Amino acid sequence: MGELASTASVVFLQPVTLCNLDCSYCYLPQRAVFRRMSVDVADAVARAVSVWSDAHPVHVVWHGGEPLVLGVPGFVELLGRFRAGLHRVGHAVQTNGTLIDDAWCEVFIRHRVGVTVSLDGPEPFNRDRVTRGGGESLDRALRGIAALRRHHLPFGAIAVVQDPDPDRAGELYDWFSALGCHSLGINIVERKGTRAQASVDDERVTAFWSALAVHWRKDQRLRIREFDHALRYVAAELDGRARERAMAPRDPLPMIGWNGDVTMFGPDLLGFSSPRLGAFTVGNVADAELTEILERAAESGWVEEVLDGIEACRTACDHYAYCFGGQPANKYFETGRFDVTETTYCRNSKKRLMKGLMRGVREARGA
Template sequence: MNIEALVVKIASRCNINCTYCYMYNHADQSYKSQPKFMSKETILNLKNKIKNHCVKHELKKFYVILHGGEPLLTDVNDLRYFLETLSSLDKESSINISFAVQTNGILISEEHCKLLNEYDVGVGISLDGNEKINNQYRVDKKGNGTFENVKKGIEVAKKHLNHPIGCLSVVNLEASPIESYETFKSLSFTGINFLLLDENYDTLSNDDIVISDLKNSNWLIELFDYWYKLDDKERLRIRKFEDIISYILGSERGTESAGKGENKIAVVETNGDIEPLDVLKICGEEFTKHKFNLATNELDDVFHSDLIKTYYNSKKYLAKKCLACPVNEVCGGGYLPHRYNSKNGFNNPSIYCKDLLKVITHIQNVIIDDIPNEIIEESGVKKVTYEEALEMIENNIPNIESTGYMDLLESFRKNELITN
């Protein structure tokens, strides 16, 4: 077991207040006890622990994603110190650090762009669609919409950054998927990663989102059908669709929420705490806290945590319904935070299970008509309708035996956590 990437919270606060934010507006409010910014001492500890980990596991490339909160709240000089300190690992130990930053875009300045260019930092900007759609949930501390300020930041980035800008967008069912796509295109994004709203069985309410009527899958399918018919030169990259296609065709790689393989990512908080996926904060107060810190621990120490082990193996440690599903190697059981229930921990399919199944079977059936027979034979992919897949799951479930890891998944029940 090893880590190949870290999401580093160089700032624990944000300059806006998105109403759906998993960091500030869900169950876990532990951010309030975190330092607002990462200290130079913690940055040096981070550098040394990355070095030790890469040397031990013979890794020559390591990924660092600057995150928050809002990472650009960090003073530009402190941001330079961070990038310079970690970049020095290349000269000292032949470890190449690849940087990216996820930002809401409002604070981007020409000075930021020069610095990000200097260290070849990839940039993603969060936006949910046009002004009306974005301003429903992505608001400032006074409740005002943020679209125009983000748009100004995008213009600065377009003018001064040397590389393309990606977009991270949460699906809004009130938006037209095609209008949203065209909005992103008009803003000169080169790629989009669409995310489903971060909810689980405990946080879900019928007022927030309906998961039984397949609205999310219908939204994504409408977008896919539009996107897939576009000429390659006109088409923006949509990571969710590209990933699903590659997994259908047998790719062995995966992301945190789909495909195969392990999740070799951890999070470092501003105080140096090493934690699993930060979206798991939606599962409860201090849910991700395990008392591992850069000051006293190596990165490998986090694998003593059952939660880290569960996250690391989340695409293998699946509920019975997932094991019975014909597309589980494509969806990977869905995003781990979306599987949580205080009654039985993570031993559940995703709350978006039916949506994922419908989207995947739709995409699979569309692309089969367009790929050569030899690839179809090699990958073993076959057409299966959504309804057929549901029937296969029901028929297969009785034949699925319980496995040892299911006890681990259920160990995160609320009563178990209180007892322990």
């Protein structure tokens, strides 16, 4: 069974459940209702974060719903509960950008909050990101980004790509590059949560990554999150550190919901349960300290199955030192189990990505 680290380098928080958009591919189960995190819940998380930051930096990612729905006073109240230990506690928001204005920008500057905007590109790439009335949201998001730029705030972007068309990869790259973001994350559409839509699963995905890599190598103004990640593995392999990297404990990546429920392995499993395994939680911060909850997490049946799945990947897959056993949420939502190995997500966002990146780099060199 895989091993979990005893502290977390990143903690995800859901300050509010509501989102003002209704994207067609969104998997969040409570995004249509308004439930907000209390100061007591924030305090409980802040106590653990403060202790962990004595050992290493910790990043708090405010995820939502749409976190900015909370409004400036409510957000600042929660954020203000956090205190750093010996190392920095950094904050970041994952936002759809539509509510960003000058007041929010002043908050981001004052509290050094990093910003990543979810946005799929120009129309028609962005057509699935609609308001609750069904209207397009791109203009609103661009107004928010214009505010970020007026205030000279760096920001990243994350795009969901529904159709990985190799012929349009360059267009997508150029658009985000012109937008002014410093990095772009690309999520090939996945089967996740309440959205059971089919995902593309063929060699067009390799060709898409390859075409994107060609543009990236020639231009280099924009960092691509997935390429950064692949190249960190390559660097470790070249330096002889890949095996050590593969044996490292798994970061628990806790996600704390608005009501104090704690899930793990990122935000994707919050609010979900299985008839076989029960709710995908490991406790609630109202009942125990977050540190204790994470220390006991491996006793939960579903976490045990996740760790078995990671160990199965470690044993079976030569990409393990690159991907660390995949995303548990993708395993579950694709197969109904956590103790499986290869998924469509694996193929599209790891194996085909690496293959496409290598192909694109060679093409860009004219090899």
